[in-house]
Amino acid sequence: EANGHKVVFRSGDIKNMYTELPHDVILEAVDWVIDNALAARRTRTSFLSVRRRGRRGVNFGANSCPSQMVQLDFQTIKDIVKYDLENCIFTVGDFRLRQHVGIPMGSPLSPVLAIILCAFFESRFLNSFPKTSRVLIRGWRYVDDVFMAMPDKALGSDLPIDIDSV
Numbered sequence: 668e669a670n671g672h673k674v675v676f677r678s679g680d681i682k683n684m685y686t687e688l689p690h691d692v693i694l695e696a697v698d699w700v701i702d703n704a705l706a707a708r709r710t711r712t713s714f715l716s717v718r719r720r721g722r723r724g725v726n727f728g729a730n731s732c733p734s735q736m737v738q739l740d741f742q743t744i745k746d747i748v749k750y751d752l753e754n755c756i757f758t759v760g761d762f763r764l765r766q767h768v769g770i771p772m773g774s775p776l777s778p779v780l781a782i783i784l785c786a787f788f789e790s791r792f793l794n795s796f797p798k799t800s801r802v803l804i805r806g807w808r809y810v811d812d813v814f815m816a817m818p819d820k821a822l823g824s825d826l827p828i829d830i831d832s833v
Contacts, residue, residue, distance in 0.1 A: 673818065673819040674816055674817070674819070675816070675817055675818070675819055676814070676815070676816050677813075677814070677815045677816075678812070678813065678814045678815070679812075679813050680811055680812055680813070681785070681811040681812075681813065683769075684781055684810070684811040685769055685770050685771070685772050685777055685781060686768075686769040687768060687769055688768070688769055688770055688780070688781065688784055689768055690752045690753075690767070690768065692784065692787075693748070693752060693770070693780050693783075693784055694745070694748065694749060694752070695787070696780075696783045696784045696786075696787035697744070697745060697748050697780070697783060698745070699787050699790075700783050700786065700787070701741050701744070701745070704727075705741075708727060712727045712728040713740050713741055714727075714728065714738050714739055714740040714741065715727060715738070715739050715741075715744070716728065716733075716736040716737070716738050717736060717737050717738075717739060718735060718736055719735055719736065719737055720735075724736070747776075748776065748780065751770075751774060751776050752770070755769075755770065755771050755774070757771065781810075781811075782810075785808060789806065789808070800817075803817055803818050804816075804817040805817065
């Protein structure tokens with residue numbers, strides 16, 4: 668409590684981070700992140716330049732070293748994600764099974780998709796509050812661990828969700 672205001676703290680762990688992610692919501696979240704990235708930019712660049720080797724080097728639009736970069740348009744990125752989700756195949760004994768819910772922990776796309784989905788739901792959560800309350804909410808996430816702090820006044824009586832379920 669400070670200056671007569673209480674602060675509510677919550678921490679938690681996102682259960683089954685990879686195994687229960689719904690594919691249709693993942694695709695919706697990928698559309699959302701691309702749309703938001705485009706809206707935040709002044710130009711309407713429709714592709715990314717990705718470095719062929721190494722970890723550094725993803726740019727919106729063209730790059731000065733085209734021989735070192737691959738250009739991926741946003742529709743291709745969406746198609747890659749959709750293909751990856753539709754082809755999550757694993758074996759159990761002699762059986763091959765297709766995964767309809769969740770993403771494989773070993774796929775190179777899985778960590779990125781999980782982070783995009785978390786950002787998508789974080790945005791939905793924050794947008795469920797009035798703007799005057801939204802600016803008072805602070806949250807931090809590291810992979811699947813979450814910590815949140817907000818003044819009790821931000822909660823009010825019109826809280827759109829059960830805070831204990833966050």
